[in-house]
Amino acid sequence: xxxxxxxxxxxxxxxxxxxxxxxxxxxxxxxxxxxxxxxxxxxxxxxxxxxxxxxxxxxxxxxxxxxxxxxxxxxxxxxxxxxxxxxxxxxxxxxxxxxxxxxxxxxxxxxxxxxxxxxxxxxxxxxxxxxxxxxxxxxxxxxxxxxxxxxxxxxxxxxxxxxxxxxxxxxxxxxxxxxxxxxxxxxxxxxxxxxxxxxxxxxxxxxxxxxxxxxxxxxxxxxxxxxxxxxxxxxxxxxxxxxxxxxxxxxxxxxxxxxxxxxxxxxxxxxxxxxxxxxxxxxxxxxxxxxxxxxxxxxxxxxxxxxxxxxxxxxxxxxxxxxxxxxxxxxxxxxxxxxxxxxxx
Amino acid sequence: xxxxxxxxxxxxxxxxxxxxxxxxxxxxxxxxxxxxxxxxxxxxxxxxxxxxxxxxxxxxxxxxxxxxxxxxxxxxxxxxxxxxxxxxxxxxxxxxxxxxxxxxxxxxxxxxxxxxxxxxxxxxxxxxxxxxxxxxxxxxxxxxxxxxxxxxxxxxxxxxxxxxxxxxxxxxxxxxxxxxxxxxxxxxxxxxxxxxxxxxxxxxxxxxxxxxxxxxxxxxxxxxxxxxxxxxxxxxxxxxxxxxxxxxxxxxxxxxxxxxxxxxxxxxxxxxxxxxxxxxxxxxxxxxxxxxxxxxxxxxxxxxxxxxxxxxxxxxxxxxxxxxxxxxxxxxxxxxxxxxxxxxx
DNA sequence: CCACATGTTGTTACCGATAACAAGCCCGAG
DNA sequence: CTCGGGCTTGTTATCGGTAACAACATGTGG
Numbered sequence: 244x245x246x247x248x249x250x251x252x253x254x255x256x257x258x259x260x261x262x263x264x265x266x267x268x269x270x271x272x273x274x275x276x277x278x279x280x281x282x283x284x285x286x287x288x289x290x291x292x293x294x295x296x297x298x299x300x301x302x303x304x305x306x307x308x309x310x311x312x313x314x315x316x317x318x319x320x321x322x323x324x325x326x327x328x329x330x331x332x333x334x335x336x337x338x339x340x341x342x343x344x345x346x347x348x349x350x351x352x353x354x355x356x357x358x359x360x361x362x363x364x365x366x367x368x369x370x371x372x373x374x375x376x377x378x379x380x381x382x383x384x385x386x387x388x389x390x391x392x393x394x395x396x397x398x399x400x401x402x403x404x405x406x407x408x409x410x411x412x413x414x415x416x417x418x419x420x421x422x423x424x425x426x427x428x429x430x431x432x433x434x435x436x437x438x439x440x441x442x443x444x445x446x447x448x449x450x451x452x453x454x455x456x457x458x459x460x461x462x463x464x465x466x467x468x469x470x471x472x473x474x475x476x477x478x479x480x481x482x483x484x485x486x487x488x489x490x491x492x493x494x495x496x497x498x499x500x501x502x503x504x505x506x507x508x509x510x511x512x513x514x515x516x517x518x519x520x521x522x523x524x525x526x527x528x529x530x531x532x533x534x535x536x537x538x539x540x541x542x543x544x545x546x547x548x549x550x551x552x553x554x555x556x557x558x559x560x561x562x563x564x565x566x567x568x569x570x571x572x573x574x575x576x577x578x579x580x581x582x583x584x585x586x587x588x
Numbered sequence: 589x590x591x592x593x594x595x596x597x598x599x600x601x602x603x604x605x606x607x608x609x610x611x612x613x614x615x616x617x618x619x620x621x622x623x624x625x626x627x628x629x630x631x632x633x634x635x636x637x638x639x640x641x642x643x644x645x646x647x648x649x650x651x652x653x654x655x656x657x658x659x660x661x662x663x664x665x666x667x668x669x670x671x672x673x674x675x676x677x678x679x680x681x682x683x684x685x686x687x688x689x690x691x692x693x694x695x696x697x698x699x700x701x702x703x704x705x706x707x708x709x710x711x712x713x714x715x716x717x718x719x720x721x722x723x724x725x726x727x728x729x730x731x732x733x734x735x736x737x738x739x740x741x742x743x744x745x746x747x748x749x750x751x752x753x754x755x756x757x758x759x760x761x762x763x764x765x766x767x768x769x770x771x772x773x774x775x776x777x778x779x780x781x782x783x784x785x786x787x788x789x790x791x792x793x794x795x796x797x798x799x800x801x802x803x804x805x806x807x808x809x810x811x812x813x814x815x816x817x818x819x820x821x822x823x824x825x826x827x828x829x830x831x832x833x834x835x836x837x838x839x840x841x842x843x844x845x846x847x848x849x850x851x852x853x854x855x856x857x858x859x860x861x862x863x864x865x866x867x868x869x870x871x872x873x874x875x876x877x878x879x880x881x882x883x884x885x886x887x888x889x890x891x892x893x894x895x896x897x898x899x900x901x902x903x904x905x906x907x908x909x910x911x912x913x914x915x916x917x918x919x920x921x922x923x924x925x926x927x928x929x930x931x932x933x
Numbered sequence: 934c935c936a937c938a939t940g941t942t943g944t945t946a947c948c949g950a951t952a953a954c955a956a957g958c959c960c961g962a963g
Numbered sequence: 964c965t966c967g968g969g970c971t972t973g974t975t976a977t978c979g980g981t982a983a984c985a986a987c988a989t990g991t992g993g
Contacts, residue, residue, distance in 0.1 A: 308949035
């Protein structure tokens with residue numbers, strides 16, 4: 244492949260256009276377009292000639308021109324938070340690879356905070372890039388007009404979102420996550436289970452807390468006071484410093500692995516052994532979970548699956564805007580490691 | 589802001605164009621363009637009128653059209669690997685926020701592997717999106733034609749790259765990282781320092797190993813055999829299982845925090861205490877480093893700074909393509925925590 | 934009072950692709 | 964043999980902006 248360059252009027256180099264390829268192959272630009280977009284009705288010989296010219300000139304399509312004339316950008320946007328956390332990165336990767344397989348490019352936009360205005364700003368930036376769909380990897384509070392206004396116009400899928408906005412939701416059933424973790428601890432004989440939750444703005448967070456509460460209710464156990472963190476290891480540590488001082492706290496369900504690391508650290512410092520004195524369950528199954536001491540029992544979330552589903556929903560809405568918004572739940576699974584043990588009394 | 593929609597020929601809704609705004613404001617489209625791109629020579633009264641119309645019609649610019657006519661997409665691309673690691677995510681976030689501040693959008697493209705062909709493919713996807721610059725958050729082997737061909741045409745900055753390709757390089761001085769960590773351990777009195785390195789394809793990896801070796805040489809110490817991991821906690825664990833069986837191994841410099849977690853875990857399992865029996869230093873200062881047991885001594889890398897610098901270099905090259913490629917090194921810093929202690933041997 | 938610079942706005946052409954339509958060809962059915 | 968329909972290719976208009984230039988008003992120095 245030779246990189247032939249043309250000179251434009253002002254003498255600067257310019258990459259070859261479709262017209263150049265057409266001229267080189269002795270066909271019309273439209274035929275080149277047809278070949279490159281896989282239109283069926285093109286003579287094999289013509290197709291070959293065009294492809295050879297494309298190769299010889301080193302032609303690459305100008306997506307801006309294609310977007311302008313076809314009205315389709317074949318790009319989707321992803322809104323993420325500026326935190327460097329495992330789940331966000333995992334979902335972003337998953338979305339990118341699913342989108343790529345479907346021939347879509349991905350634009351990322353960071354929302355500076357959870358504030359609806361910040362999220363709307365991030366969405367607006369994507370809107371200006373004319374993305375055909377948006378994946379929100381942020382929790383979306385209900386009834387925020389600015390966000391809804393964009394979601395009504397651009398197909399939007401939320402990962403961890405309220406089911407009442409006009410976007411679709413693909414989510415792990417967080418209620419089930421909470422119940423799974425709590426039941427596991429109850430089955431080990433613990434009289435009750437404490438919980439270190441994430442921030443209330445996150446449905447992940449409130450869902451897990453609700454599941455935890457439900458599992459305790461079902462078993463007829465006392466529901467201890469709730470502790471709150473902000474997903475950071477430090478906040479888990481602070482909560483752990485509290486919990487560790489409560490003698491009857493023998494089992495803790497922590498809303499994320501990172502906070503669980505912090506909590507375990509605090510328990511160690513207070514001389515409480517895990518799992519002998521206190522059993523701990525986390526959520527996420529981050530890569531380090533198995534290498535914590537003790538190895539962390541946790542609820543694994545299939546982020547790749549979530550991301551792929553989100554893209555699938557999005558593409559359906561893009562292809563058929565009249566199809567109604569739908570939501571999908573995905574199951575999480577408990578991974579039992581060494582941080583949980585039977586109640587020892 | 590009202591969302592007024594027009595109907596096009598086929599009866600579908602269409603967002604307002606610049607011409608619509610111009611008509612609404614009683615000026616020409618060119619004037620609207622001037623107002624929106626901040627051109628100075630516009631009467632304040634006219635500007636206000638235009639801005640009011642923009643607001644009333646809910647106008648958002650079509651970036652495809654702008655890109656096509658101006659030849660500038662105001663978009664940069666980022667090539668990342670499909671691994672969900674701390675450094676990659678941190679750099680990506682940093683690039684996005686620096687780019688956003690400069691008014692650029694960000695396109696991400698995942699390279700399926702370290703294979704030069706895969707990297708070139710990821711770059712080609714970005715090329716087709718007409719990005720104005722590329723940040724490679726992957727190690728780039730020297731002399732790979734496909735990669736170089738694109739880098740010659742599109743300003744490219746590599747984070748962790750060989751200095752011989754035609755792209756610029758912004759990097760932490762990994763040699764210094766290795767030396768810093770190793771010296772710290774030697775100063776604690778350890779006779780020598782072992783090293784668990786990352787994969788050889790990464791300059792991060794080889795640079796750290798070289799710094800480690802240099803520090804040992806300077807101190808006139810024996811250089812023990814090198815161990816290799818692949819950045820994963822599991823590979824650190826495997827290396828730890830080896831090291832833990834070597835009685836005289838009292839100090840280990842591990843090329844990443846995640847591998848260090850694995851190694852520490854292995855050492856625990858073999859009954860070797862950290863830091864009493866073995867001191868461990870990692871690299872990255874991930875969020876969990878402080879909450880490991882014991883808290884991990886590590887070399888912190890300023891990923892945000894790196895990313896901002898990379899974008900700065902890129903924008904300079906974009907604004908002035910004739911400016912020569914340059915490289916910048918950034919300093920890392922040692923964070924001393926509890927996983928290192930004086931030699932007790 | 935004129936020549937000329939400067940500020941403000943409009944007009945026209947064009948960026949590079951695709952949609953819509955048209956034209957020529959070859960085929961089989963009537 | 965002719966007509967209608969499918970296949971293949973070309974022509975033209977258009978997407979929504981911006982660059983380049985033109986036109987006009989206003990101000991300023993000689």
